Amino acid sequence: MKRIAALWCVVLPFAAGLVAAGEPARYALRYDAATRTMHASLCLDRAATLQRFSGDASAPGHVEDLARSSGAPLQQGGDGWSARDWRAGECLRWRADLGRIADANARSSALRAAETITDPGGWLLWAANVAAADARVDLPAGIALSTPWTPEPSAGTTRRYHIERTPPDWLARIAIGRMSETTIQRPGGRLHVAIGGPPDPAQRRRLLAWLGRVSDAATTAYGHLPLADVQVLVIPVGAQRDAVVFGQSTRGEGNGLTLFVDPSRDAHAFERDWIAVHELSHLFHPHLGARGAWLAEGLATYLQNVLRARAGLLTPAQAWAELADGFARGRAATPRGDATPLEQASLDMERAHGYTRVYWSGTAYWLAVDLELRRASGGRIGVDEALRRFDACCLAPTRSWTPQAFVERLDALAGTDVFARRWREYRTLTRFPATPALDTVDAAARAGIMGAGGGDEAEGEGRDWNTKGTKERPIERKSLKHGAPEGRGFR
Ligand SMILES: [Zn+2]
Known part of the structure; x- marks a missing residue:
């Protein structure tokens, strides 16, 4: 027993250091496709003498027009911002030029994507002592969103999500663009697939058939998927030597994997791929x-x-x-x-x-x-x-x-x-x-x-x-x- 107790001491969740403050924080996000800008607000139900906000180390360079709904001042310092005498129900508002962030990232990559891909750590501010949040995201018609967040029932062009906070140095990806979205359901979980491009219907069918087989492979470990919700972001990158060029699994704000593919390759080329099953295996x-x-x-x-x-x-x-x-x-x-x-x-x-x-x-x-x-x-x-x-x-x-x-x-x-x-x-x-x-x-x-x-x-x-x-x-x-x-x- 003693050994087990000692063991639990070192596996305390990241979230244990955070104060659960009753209702989760509430984000409202609205994306403007013409300017590739996200307009964001974060509302907190409880008052605080001093409320801190921060993102990852890049956030101070990405957050613009930050203001409190009360009009009271904000102080920037360290890795974020402080607000004195925060009122119950008050909101923080800002915007982030996701196009600029995504284009800067893309310049250092050999693989080009048509979608706007960012790490939310760079622009989605969190309030100190908050472990989870609910989010509503308003998107223009025809624009899709791929996130590691847990989807909740939504209607129309408004999406709802639950977000669990993770350490700021855990990588995450959010993609926005004209993607095709599908949910692959398997015992134990759902893969939320977004395919960029979008590819033509035959290519899309081939990609989904392949992802279905890959999902089946993941369930052969012990009969079900290890996690309930997984983001799968598939980014076409043009003609390549292999069907899947590059893959990466991520854990920031939920579990996800990104696969860069050549969608023109035939089914046999995808069957030979090892990367997708490798990335899914990281979920175990x-x-x-x-x-x-x-x-x-x-x-x-x-x-x-x-x-x-x-x-x-x-x-x-x-x-x-x-x-x-x-x-x-x-x-x-x-x-x-x-x-x-x-x-x-x-x-x-x-x-x-x-x-x-x-x-x-x-x-x-x-x-x-x-x-x-x-x-x-x-x-x-x-x-x-x-x-x-x-x-x-x-x-x-x-x-x-x-x-x-x-x-x-x-x-x-x-x-x-x-x-x-x-x-x-x-x-x-x-x-x-x-x-x-x-x-x-x-x-x-x-x-x-x-x-x-x-x-x-x-x-x-x-x-x-x-x-x-x-x-x-x-x-x-x-x-x-x-x-x-x-x-x-x-x-
Ligand atoms: Zn790996």
């Missing part, structure tokens, strides 16, 4: 920070192969071959002799471009844990079952976990010590981990991991499904928001 773990990047990216890389095999997007033999190829690349990318410990390589990953070693060392961890769990439990418990139990008790979009708390919780849920024991071993590794010869893994474990057959059948369609060379961006890194060109190969 909580925010783990840069120190936990090897755990997070390792899990998503492991599951991108396991779940595609279970869903029939790869044969099990192809999935095992993908893992073997990845381990070979990870080993080749790990410096010989004087490599930094894996946890340090995770912290340095962005700066040192150490993606291949970090991703595939992490993948080796999850495979080793999965095999040991299945061996010890006679096949009853694997990584999938441990994640299902974590989902049932602990997975919440606004909570951050330390890597240690996460693996210890998985151990407590699975009745084992393998997660934390291997975590302690792997985080200090200065070489690529030893991986089992995959063709020696016993048939029951192969079938348990990859689904029927487990990969003992003859190999299918050759090796053109091997998609190395495409790109994925590590999750949740706000530093990338205005960042480097989005086209780096590391697989």
